[in-house]
Amino acid sequence: MNLAAAMKLLVPALSLAIVGSSFGAAIAKPPPREFVQETADQVLLVLKKPGLDTDAKIAAIEEIAYARFDFETISKLVLARNWRKMSPAQRERFVAEFKKHLSGTYGKNVDSYANETIEITGDREEPRGDWTVQTKIVRGSNAEDILVDYRLRPKGDDWKVIDVVVERISLVSNFRSQLQEIISRDGIEDMLTMLAEKNASGESILPEDERGPS
């Protein structure tokens, strides 16, 4: 189905893709490819570790993600112009809930790991110090590879991931359009409530709203 094709493989990619580890502070920024390679290795190590139960794996990967992703910048980019309309308290709530949402939904996939490997296929410099590293999740002969690009931004003496582009779909762009729609329909407070409810419910309750087309 076309929807399936369009949204292709977003999540298995991400569960593997959430990268990082709390290495000691490097003296200088590592080359971007190295940053991604290093973090991919860390994630694969967790996924492959025998005897580690699901919760422990989720926790370990969450920790890696927290260290390697800049959730504040991601939140800003995702909210775009709405960010400036929000109070500091609202911003704080959003960052906390969005972080939880991302790690919650993607963490659930640790058990579907099936010996995939991550291959770095290229990298390029972006304007103003950003860097993109291109990778491929190799899934063996039973499934097609998944293309995942990481957008990195320098922070301090290291890199932080600020966007993940899965099969040419930027998550920042995707979430931005969803939040834009919700905010312009329901307002910022309702958006925050929706986000918190979704997190609290854990499972996937799609807003089965009878809202209908406004």
Added chain:
Amino acid sequence: MVLRRIVVAVALLFALTPADPSLAGSGPVCSTEEAPSTADPDPFQPFNRAMFSVNDGFDEYLLEPTARAWDFVMPHLVQRSIGNFFSNLLFPIHFFNNLLQGDIDPAAITVTRFAVNTTVGVAGLFDPATDLDLPIQRADFGQTLGKWGTPPGPYLVWPIWGSSNVRDTVGLVVDAYFGVQTFFIDLPILVGSTAINALNTRSMNLETVQGVRDASFDLYVAARNAYNQQRLEDIKGVDAARAERDADLYFFEDDFEEVEVPIEEKEAP
């Protein structure tokens, strides 16, 4: 007959489309101060959302459960082979559109792929061509029209098919014609095989779709955005699409009047 009806519907849609340039593209042309930063024009949203929930219900109650059963019964290798088989039949669509887009080398690869996969690959069940460095050269008529300069027009959701837009709907009809004419397929066989193809494809994406459902706040908007992002790249190519999108996506703070955003690149001459 079905095709004829679709063509009429499309013509009507064209006629109904307001001549407002802001509806014509997703480019920065239409961004005004008040426009949302990710502008996805969607004047038919009520219709689209209705179609989307029909498709969603169809998927939830029929397609997905069947696909789960299918996935349970079928070995991965068989699922892949069925996928390969249908993919191989897209040869005329890819080939004609490679040519129409002036891509001679991809057209040659498409022909060679078809020859190799149809013979060595046992009627397309296997894909030895990819291993021989002849990767698939996807192309469709919506993309061809886009490369010729046709704007996408408003976003549309069709029953069963899902995401599209006015331009890609025309493309779909033309491509269907290419495909059907080449293989002289009877309608019942066409419908049956399309259903099997859809079911099989869905069975290979069970976790993915579930994951996207879980991760999304508004699945309709998520699907629309994903479709628009991928189509922009299909048509403009990676570099131009990125040039069009990246500044707004990653450096939108430039538009902020806030003082708290430091302007770093202000080196005095």
